[in-house]
Amino acid sequence: MLSVNRISVRRAQEMTLQDISLTLAPCNTLAVVGESGAGKSTLISTILGLVPCASGQVTWQDAPVRQCRPALVMQEPRSAFNPRLSLYHSVSEPLNAVGKEMDQHRLDRLCKRLEIPRDLLWRRPTEVSIGQAQRVGILRALIGEPPLVLFDEPLSALDAVTQKHTARLIADLQSSEGFAALIVTHDLGYAAAFADDIAVLRAGRIEEVTPAQNFVERPQSDYGHQLREAAFTLGALEHVG
Amino acid sequence: MTITALGLSATRSGRTILHPTDVDIKPGERVGLVGASGSGKSTLGHELIDTLRAKGQNVAHVPQSPDEALDPLRSMAFHWKEAVQALGLFPNAARQQALFSALRIEGGNLKKRPWEWSRGMQQRFVIAMALIETPDFLVMDEPTSALDPVVAADTMDLLDRTLAGRSTALLLITHDLGLAARRVNRLLIMDAGRVVEDAPTDQFLAAPQTQAAQALCAHRNWLELPC
Amino acid sequence: MTKVIAGLLLRASVVLMGTAIITFALLWNAPGDPAFAIAQARYNSFMVSDIANQIRSEAGLDGGFWMAFQSWLGPLLVGDFGNSLVTGRAVWPDMRSAVSYTIPLAVLGLVFGVALSVPLAMLATKRPGGWLDRGAVAIASLGAAIPAYWLGLLLILLFAVHLGWLPAMGARTSAHIVLPTLTLGLGVAASLTRILRSSILEARNQPFLPALRRRGVALHNLERNHVAPHAAIPVVTVFGLELAFLLEGAVIVEVIFARPGLGSFLVSAIEARDFPKVQAVVILTAALFVTVNLLIDVIYQTLDPRIGEHDA
Numbered sequence: 147m148l149s150v151n152r153i154s155v156r157r158a159q160e161m162t163l164q165d166i167s168l169t170l171a172p173c174n175t176l177a178v179v180g181e182s183g184a185g186k187s188t189l190i191s192t193i194l195g196l197v198p199c200a201s202g203q204v205t206w207q208d209a210p211v212r213q214c215r216p217a218l219v220m221q222e223p224r225s226a227f228n229p230r231l232s233l234y235h236s237v238s239e240p241l242n243a244v245g246k247e248m249d250q251h252r253l254d255r256l257c258k259r260l261e262i263p264r265d266l267l268w269r270r271p272t273e274v275s276i277g278q279a280q281r282v283g284i285l286r287a288l289i290g291e292p293p294l295v296l297f298d299e300p301l302s303a304l305d306a307v308t309q310k311h312t313a314r315l316i317a318d319l320q321s322s323e324g325f326a327a328l329i330v331t332h333d334l335g336y337a338a339a340f341a342d343d344i345a346v347l348r349a350g351r352i353e354e355v356t357p358a359q360n361f362v363e364r365p366q367s368d369y370g371h372q373l374r375e376a377a378f379t380l381g382a383l384e385h386v387g
Numbered sequence: 388m389t390i391t392a393l394g395l396s397a398t399r400s401g402r403t404i405l406h407p408t409d410v411d412i413k414p415g416e417r418v419g420l421v422g423a424s425g426s427g428k429s430t431l432g433h434e435l436i437d438t439l440r441a442k443g444q445n446v447a448h449v450p451q452s453p454d455e456a457l458d459p460l461r462s463m464a465f466h467w468k469e470a471v472q473a474l475g476l477f478p479n480a481a482r483q484q485a486l487f488s489a490l491r492i493e494g495g496n497l498k499k500r501p502w503e504w505s506r507g508m509q510q511r512f513v514i515a516m517a518l519i520e521t522p523d524f525l526v527m528d529e530p531t532s533a534l535d536p537v538v539a540a541d542t543m544d545l546l547d548r549t550l551a552g553r554s555t556a557l558l559l560i561t562h563d564l565g566l567a568a569r570r571v572n573r574l575l576i577m578d579a580g581r582v583v584e585d586a587p588t589d590q591f592l593a594a595p596q597t598q599a600a601q602a603l604c605a606h607r608n609w610l611e612l613p614c
Numbered sequence: 615m616t617k618v619i620a621g622l623l624l625r626a627s628v629v630l631m632g633t634a635i636i637t638f639a640l641l642w643n644a645p646g647d648p649a650f651a652i653a654q655a656r657y658n659s660f661m662v663s664d665i666a667n668q669i670r671s672e673a674g675l676d677g678g679f680w681m682a683f684q685s686w687l688g689p690l691l692v693g694d695f696g697n698s699l700v701t702g703r704a705v706w707p708d709m710r711s712a713v714s715y716t717i718p719l720a721v722l723g724l725v726f727g728v729a730l731s732v733p734l735a736m737l738a739t740k741r742p743g744g745w746l747d748r749g750a751v752a753i754a755s756l757g758a759a760i761p762a763y764w765l766g767l768l769l770i771l772l773f774a775v776h777l778g779w780l781p782a783m784g785a786r787t788s789a790h791i792v793l794p795t796l797t798l799g800l801g802v803a804a805s806l807t808r809i810l811r812s813s814i815l816e817a818r819n820q821p822f823l824p825a826l827r828r829r830g831v832a833l834h835n836l837e838r839n840h841v842a843p844h845a846a847i848p849v850v851t852v853f854g855l856e857l858a859f860l861l862e863g864a865v866i867v868e869v870i871f872a873r874p875g876l877g878s879f880l881v882s883a884i885e886a887r888d889f890p891k892v893q894a895v896v897i898l899t900a901a902l903f904v905t906v907n908l909l910i911d912v913i914y915q916t917l918d919p920r921i922g923e924h925d926a
Contacts, residue, residue, distance in 0.1 A: 181535045182506070276424065302532075305424040305562035310606040332536050335609030362610070369537075376540035380531060381565025384608045436828055448828045456825045458840050460918055469839070473830035502920070516829065 147171050148193070148211070148294055148326055153202035155185075155192050161200070162188045164350045172293060173320065175327040177337035177358070179373060180347035186330045189347065190296050193328065194218060206294060214294055215244070217287035221299040223279035227271040233279075234267040237286045244290070256285050259322070260315055277308040284316065288323060297329040301336060309333075313340055334373045335382030338362045346370050389413050390444070390524045390556055395434040397427075405430045406580045412524065415554045419567030419588075421603060422577030431577065432526045432560045439524065446524040447517035452533035453509035456516075457501040463512060464497035470516045486515045489549045507538035514546060525550075526558045531566060543570070564607040568592060576600045622911050626904045633900040634893070638683050641889055656700050669699075686893060696890035698883075705894045708879070713898075715785055715875035716868065720860045722795040727802025727856075734803070735810035742815060750807060757804025762863045766797040766870040783872040794871045798863050802856055809852050810845065817844035847917060854907045861899055 148170040155163040162185045170176045180186055191197040193204055195212035206214040217240070220226040227236045238248050257264055260281045271279055280300065287295050300316070301309040317340055320327055331337055337344050337358060344361045346353040346369055353367035362383065365371050377383040390412040397405040405427045412418055422428045429451075436448040450456045457466060471478055487493040490511040501509050510533065517525060530546075531539035547570065550557065561567050567574065574591045576584040578599035584591065595604040657665070689696055695705040738750035773793060774782035781790050818841055826836055868877030876895060883891035 181537060306564060307423055307562075307602050307606045310609070333609075334536065339609040372537045376536040379540035379543060379569070380536060381563065381567075381569045381608055382536075383610050384565070433824075433828075440828065440830070448825070450825045455821045458820070458822055458826070459920075460843050461839070465839075469826075469831060469835070470829050473832070473835075 147207060148328070149205045149208075150193065151202050151205070153192060153199040153204060155188055155197060156200045157188055157197070162350055163192065165202075166347075166350075166352050167202075168345060168352070168355065170294075170326045170328055172326045173324050174343070175317075175320065175329060175341045176343050176345060177341035178328065178330045178345045178347055179332060179334060179337055180369070181332070184347045185350045186347055187298065190218070190298050190328075190330060193296060211294075215240075215290060215292055216294040216296060217290065217292040219280075219283050219287045219295065219297045219300045222303055223276055223283050224271050226283050227279070229271055232268050232270060233274070233282050236271075237267065237282065237289055240286060240290045246290070248289075252291075253285075253289065256288055256319075259319055260285055276303055277305075277312065280304060280312060281315070284312075284319070288319065288325070291323070293325055295325045295327050297327060297331075299331055300329065301331070301333065309336070316340075333382060334362075334377040338377075338383065344370075346373070388444075388523055390439065390446075392435055392438045395431060395438060397430050397434055404580050405434060408582055410435055412556045412558065414523065414556055416573060417557045417571040418559070418573045418575060419564075419571035420558055420560045420575045420577060421564050421567050422562065423599070423603075424562055426577040426599075427580040428560050428562075428577045429528055430580075431582075432528050432558065435558070436526055444524070445520055445522045446526070447520075447522040448526045449510075449514055449517050449528065449530065451529040453501060453506060453513060454533075456513040457509060459500060459502055462498050462500055463495065463504070466501075466512075467497065467516065470519060474520050476520065482519070486518055486549075490515045490545055505538075507534055507542060510534060511542055511545065514542070518549065521553065522555060524556045524558070526560065528560045529562070530559070531561070531563070564603045568607065576603065618915060619912060622908055626908050629904055630897070630900055634687065634897060635683070637896045638686070638889075638893060639679065641887070641892055642679055642682070644887070682889075686890065690893075690897065695894040698891055699888050700886050705890050709876070709891070709894055709898070712874060712876045712879035715873055716864050716877065719791060719794055719798065719867070719873070719875065720864050722791065723798030723802055723860055723863070724856065726795055726799030727806055730799065730803040731806035731810055734807050735814060738807070738811050739814045739818070747811075751811065754804045754807040754811075757800055758808070760801070760804075762797055762801055762866050763870055765800060766793070766867055769793050769797055770870075785871075785873045785875075790871075790873075794867045794873065797867050797870075798860060801859060801863060805856065805859070806849070806852065810849055813845040813848040814841065817841045820844060843917070847914075850910055850913060850917075854910045857903065857906050861902075 148168070150166055150168040153163060153166050154161055166189065168176065168178075178186060178189065188197065192199060193211060194216055195204065195210065204211040206216070227233065237253075241248055254264070257267075262278065262281055262285060266274060266278060267282070274282070280303065284300075297316075301312060304312060313336060316327070329337070329341065334344075338361065341358045343355055344358050345355040346365075346367050348367075348369045353369055354361075354365070356366060356370075361370060362374065365374050374383070378385065390410070393409045394407045395405065395410065396403065396407045408431060410431075420428050420431065432448065436446055439446045457463075461469075467483065468478065484493065487495075492508050492511050492515065495504060495508055495512070504512070510530075514527075527546075530543065534542065543566075557571070559567055559571055564574075568588055572588055574584070574586060574588055575582050576591075576595075576597070576599060578597065583597045584595065584600045591600070592604060595601045656669075686696060695709065697704055698708070734750050738747040741747060770782045770793065773780045780792050781787070782793070784790055820840070823836065823840065826840060827833075864875065865877035865880060867873075868875040869881060872878075880892065880895045882888075883895065
């Protein structure tokens with residue numbers, strides 16, 4: 147269980163995050179939505195344990211979060227990999243960092259689930275499509291069996307059809323692997339369709355945390371309302387009937 | 388005046404990324420050009436604009452992101468003046484004010500460089516520049532992908548209001564069918580460098596013909612909610 | 615902005631002070647006894663200890679490093695460069711006369727280099743990868759590899775000895791400055807051409823240029839208003855470095871062409887262990903350097919304040 151307990155984070159002389167509390171149970175998905183500059187990236191860095199908190203703490207099962215070795219899937223798949231290394235090499239990096247060997251069975255299984263042909267892994271990041279690169283990014287995140295996976299706008303570099311497809315793959319993997327997912331996204335449609343709860347981040351503060359279904363029907367915060375309206379305007383959510 | 392361009396095509400490093408295509412758009416028509424990434428839609432947009440401009444027609448193009456439209460070393464005022472001169476017009480303060488307030492950037496400091504404005508304001512400024520000469524035809528390439536959804540929705544609404552009642556034809560290029568379907572009355576679907584379907588929106592949504600179109604249709608939004 | 619400039623000024627002063635201390639220390643620890651070297655230069659005679667000792671106490675060389683350093687630094691801060699240990703005359707007038715030979719040479723060399731490299735780079739980039747482009751890059755690389763003294767001697771051989779068109783030595787007439795300028799300028803042109811060429815190519819690749827074209831902006835306006843300013847930025851940096859090349863090259867070139875400039879002034883002062891003269895040249899050069907680079911940093915701030923920004 148992820149417990150973010152009243153954290154405040156300072157970045158470059160300002161309090162980027164103030165008094166943030168969140169919880170996330172294993173196998174659950176929390177979507178964090180908010181505008182650019184609200185502090186989403188800082189939140190991710192803090193939960194990964196990369197940025198210290200000025201106050202409060204982030205724990206997983208009551209231990210400092212870094213100990214569970216959370217994984218990250220980044221927004222831009224192409225720049226998430228060393229362009230000079232093969233994808234296989236990049237995927238093995240998390241294992242090398244803790245001195246583990248690559249479990250070939252696990253790799254095969256994950257590749258099949260993520261629809262990645264094995265020979266694709268020997269290519270370089272620039273030699274594959276964006277959709278494929280993003281799926282390899284997910285593979286890299288999952289290879290070390292992390293209990294917690296953070297996703298930073300995992301779909302925004304992909305086109306509409308690929309987005310839906312990849313979102314489904316992530317959800318399927320979550321049920322079989324059992325990780326907790328924290329997804330930062332500005333796509334309310336995605337959050338509504340796949341998250342258990344939705345948290346709204348604005349100007350460094352959490353404005354509301356609501357179960358996804360309730361959020362779409364009746365958001366509580368101002369910004370939540372604006373997001374909902376925008377999602378309808380942009381066609382991510384659709385009135386029917 | 389109908390917008391017509393025949394035989395638009397493009398190759399890159401020997402590969403055909405756009406097969407010969409004809410485009411025909413009536414005045415005031417709103418058309419969506421939808422396709423997966425790599426289908427050639429941006430290329431079609433570029434070729435279309437370049438061809439029409441070469442014929443001397445009054446057309447404008449709004450790129451996907453402000454980074455692709457503005458020089459970071461130059462002030463906003465410089466960009467505006469340059470755009471006005473490039474169209475062969477004289478500066479018209481009234482027109483500028485009207486466009487600025489229509490697109491809600493009248494409070495912006497024009498002496499600043501692009502990166503000192505928010506992305507939403509930058510994008511609206513680029514749209515304003517495109518509208519200086521009230522073009523007969525406006526091409527918008529992925530207008531929402533570089534922006535936050537609230538800002539993007541706002542911008543699209545503003546654009547609708549600004550274009551309402553004008554005879555400007557609009558081509559909305561996007562990978563997001565859900566976005567296009569709400570705003571256009573005709574859809575062009577692109578796949579692998581070809582336009583594979585061309586139908587009025589309602590007709591299309593009811594019965595997409597090709598496989599690419601069906602995929603787009605099935606995935607056009609995340610959730611459908613009872614009203 | 616003022617905070618940034620104040621920071622730059624502070625950095626500049628630290629550099630100057632550090633340079634002064636280091637050079638003084640280097641000279642102080644150079645092999646040989648300075649007092650003897652000075653006596654030799656002054657009297658051109660066989661060494662006698664008492665003379666050397668007399669010189670030693672005169673010059674303040676017996677008080678140790680920091681004493682000597684202080685007695686030099688004090689007057690310097692009010693603009694007094696001190697007196698030559700060899701001639702007893704004030705340093706500044708002799709140095710000023712030497713500088714009056716060097717500055718025109720450096721400036722002309724820079725102007726010639728720029729005048730050559732800008733058209734060459736523009737021609738080369740008209741068709742990247744074409745024969746003119748490749749030729750320009752090859753010549754520029756060659757030029758950068760050729761040392762100034764070799765080039766200078768080569769030019770003397772060709773123009774002064776074989777063809778007899780230009781004088782080889784001295785600084786008597788204005789014709790005497792041609793070959794030294796050519797030597798310096800060709801070196802400047804070599805490195806500037808390469809930098810300019812690649813920065814022009816990069817500037818032409820900026821993502822917003824196609825949109826400007828589509829907006830109807832004329833090609834020549836595009837080049838002038840949007841390509842040139844971007845291309846110029848890396849060149850501004852190189853100017854700071856080119857100054858280093860010019861000053862160092864000027865020393866060498868002056869020795870080869872026997873011009874009585876700062877180069878010769880410095881070389882003879884070193885040989886004679888004439889501390890005040892050497893220090894004066896070093897401080898002058900360092901001050902020039904620091905000022906030029908400070909100006910460049912300030913220019914950057916006005917051109918594109920994002921350069922050198924810290925992460926948010």
